[in-house]
Amino acid sequence: MEFIAVLLVAVLVNNFVLYYFVGICPFIGVSKQIDSAVSMGIAVTFVMTLTAAATWLINNLVLIRFGLPFLEYVSYILVIASLVQFVEMFIKKTLPALYKTLGIFLPLITTNCAILFVALIQAMREYEFLQSIVFGFGAGVGFTLAIVIMAGIREQLETADIPRPFQGAAVTLIVAGVLALAFMGFTGLVSA
Amino acid sequence: MKSSPSIVSHFGAGLIKNNPVFVQVLGMCPTLAVTTSVANGLAMGLATTFVVVSAATIASIINRIVPGQVRIPVYAVIIATFVTIADLVLKAFFPPLSEALGPYVPLIVVNCMIMGRIEAFATRNAVGPSIADALGTGAGFTGALMVLGGVREILGSGELFGAAIFGSGYTPMLIMILPAGAFIALGLLMALFNHLQAGGSLILRKAA
Numbered sequence: 001m002e003f004i005a006v007l008l009v010a011v012l013v014n015n016f017v018l019y020y021f022v023g024i025c026p027f028i029g030v031s032k033q034i035d036s037a038v039s040m041g042i043a044v045t046f047v048m049t050l051t052a053a054a055t056w057l058i059n060n061l062v063l064i065r066f067g068l069p070f071l072e073y074v075s076y077i078l079v080i081a082s083l084v085q086f087v088e089m090f091i092k093k094t095l096p097a098l099y100k101t102l103g104i105f106l107p108l109i110t111t112n113c114a115i116l117f118v119a120l121i122q123a124m125r126e127y128e129f130l131q132s133i134v135f136g137f138g139a140g141v142g143f144t145l146a147i148v149i150m151a152g153i154r155e156q157l158e159t160a161d162i163p164r165p166f167q168g169a170a171v172t173l174i175v176a177g178v179l180a181l182a183f184m185g186f187t188g189l190v191s192a
Numbered sequence: 193m194k195s196s197p198s199i200v201s202h203f204g205a206g207l208i209k210n211n212p213v214f215v216q217v218l219g220m221c222p223t224l225a226v227t228t229s230v231a232n233g234l235a236m237g238l239a240t241t242f243v244v245v246s247a248a249t250i251a252s253i254i255n256r257i258v259p260g261q262v263r264i265p266v267y268a269v270i271i272a273t274f275v276t277i278a279d280l281v282l283k284a285f286f287p288p289l290s291e292a293l294g295p296y297v298p299l300i301v302v303n304c305m306i307m308g309r310i311e312a313f314a315t316r317n318a319v320g321p322s323i324a325d326a327l328g329t330g331a332g333f334t335g336a337l338m339v340l341g342g343v344r345e346i347l348g349s350g351e352l353f354g355a356a357i358f359g360s361g362y363t364p365m366l367i368m369i370l371p372a373g374a375f376i377a378l379g380l381l382m383a384l385f386n387h388l389q390a391g392g393s394l395i396l397r398k399a400a
Contacts, residue, residue: 019371024220025304070280073298074272081265113221113302120295165387169217170379177375184372 003134006127008190010138016114017146018180023114027147028172037151038144045140047084047109048118052136054079055119056129076119084109114143149179199324206309206328213336213378214385218305223337224374225296230353233341235289237334239282239297241327243274244306248314248326255315267310268301275300305333343377344368 014020017027023044030040055076063069088106091099109115118139122132153175162171212218222240227233247270258266279297282290290297300306309329314322345351348368350358367373388394 021224021371021374022221022299024224025218028217028220070276073276073279073301074269077268077272077301078265081268113299116299116302117295120298124295163383165383165390165392166379167386170382170386173375173379173382177372177379180370180372180375181367184370 003131005190006131006134007138007141010135011142011145012183012186013189015142015146015183015186016117016139017143018176018183020117022117023112023143026112027143027150027176028169031147031150031154031172034148034151034155037147041140041144041147043106043109044112044114044143045137047080047087047106048115048140048143049133049136050083050087051080051115052118052122052132052139053129054083056122056127056132059119059123060129072123076116080115080119114139146179150176153179199321202321202324203328203331206325206330207332207335210329211332211336211385212305212308212329213333213340214382215389216305216308218308219303219333221299222296222303223333223340224371224378226293227337227341227344227374228348228369229345229351230338230341232289232292233337234334235282235286236293236296237330237337239278239293240300240303240306240333241330242278243271243300243303244309244330244333245323245326246274247271247306248309248322249319251310252314252317252319252322263315264307267307271306271310272301305329340374340378340381343381344373347377348373 010016016022017024026040026044031037058075058079059072063072063075084106088099091106118136122135125135127135150172154172157171157175166174206212210216213220213223219240222236226236247267250270251267255263275298278300279290282293282297309326313325317325342352345353346357347365348370350356350362350364365373368377
């Protein structure tokens with residue numbers, strides 16, 4: 001039950017993109033087509049789940065035990081950068097087909113603030129190890145949900161007659177606002 | 193030898209023409225998340241400016257001795273170090289602000305605007321112009337955050353810098369301080385910025 005609550009909060013109630021505003025760059029940059037949005041979502045979910053596990057271990061086994069909390073940000077960013085590099089090499093070697101789909105998105109993920117946010121929030125909420133992994137996975141699923149819905153809307157927007165000043169990022173942000181409004185309906189689904 | 197006009201132009205470019213928020217659409221997470229009031233926007237803007245100026249200074253000094261392949265992790269660590277400093281200073285001297293900005297202070301580490309200025313400018317230029325460029329970008333970012341924070345605070349709470357500006361009859365437009373309002377307000381401001389940049393006027397023409 002407890003895991004389901006953590007999952008639902010991460011996916012719907014406190015959606016990373018539409019509630020916390022993290023991962024906005026890929027949300028706006030890679031949401032032009034549904035195909036690439038799905039690939040980006042899968043890549044992010046994968047890295048987020050691993051990040052949640054890795055940073056939990058670093059935080060609880062090294063930083064807290066040896067009293068080094070001021071190294072939190074520096075070590076998280078290094079862990080994320082090396083993890084992404086490692087995942088990229090691993091997929092390239094073992095799953096060439098998957099690499100072809102995800103390839104260009106992986107390096108972008110290092111600077112995706114949503115990943116660092118997973119690390120910070122799991123430390124802040126003092127999740128246990130398994131909760132942390134479920135949270136990382138849920139956050140990734142929530143990101144995928146948001147970016148795929150957005151891509152679906154933007155494919156329709158292509159044919160719409162949008163006033164010049166609103167073209168590009170402006171209209172995308174307003175659409176995201178309407179989406180966020182819809183997601184507000186999930187508030188109260190689970191008490192966080 | 194760079195003459196002073198070019199320093200001024202480096203500063204000016206980041207302020208308006210290449211405004212990080214309205215034109216380059218960078219650093220969106222803090223822009224949307226902390227701008228529930230002008231004060232929060234100002235604090236986030238200043239913290240980010242401190243980090244981008246310090247990191248750009250160091251990067252432009254050491255760029256010749258950093259091997260190309262490892263430059264991204266090196267710069268990431270430099271940025272993370274200055275963010276840690278900013279975070280600790282906020283926590284020690286401005287606890288309420290630190291509380292309000294919460295986890296978005298550490299997120300300055302991955303603000304793509306900072307890495308962008310280092311990659312695109314500081315590693316290719318001398319220290320002076322790099323500082324001017326970083327200051328301009330930081331000022332442009334701070335300005336954008338204050339404008340967005342101002343609009344959201346006025347409409348969402350009926351206040352500016354915490355002081356009530358409408359009479360008691362004003363019903364705050366609650367949506368503006370909620371997440372959905374952040375997206376919508378920024379979208380509308382961006383459209384206004386595009387309109388003005390394209391030479392549009394603020395006075396609407398009457399339909400014929």
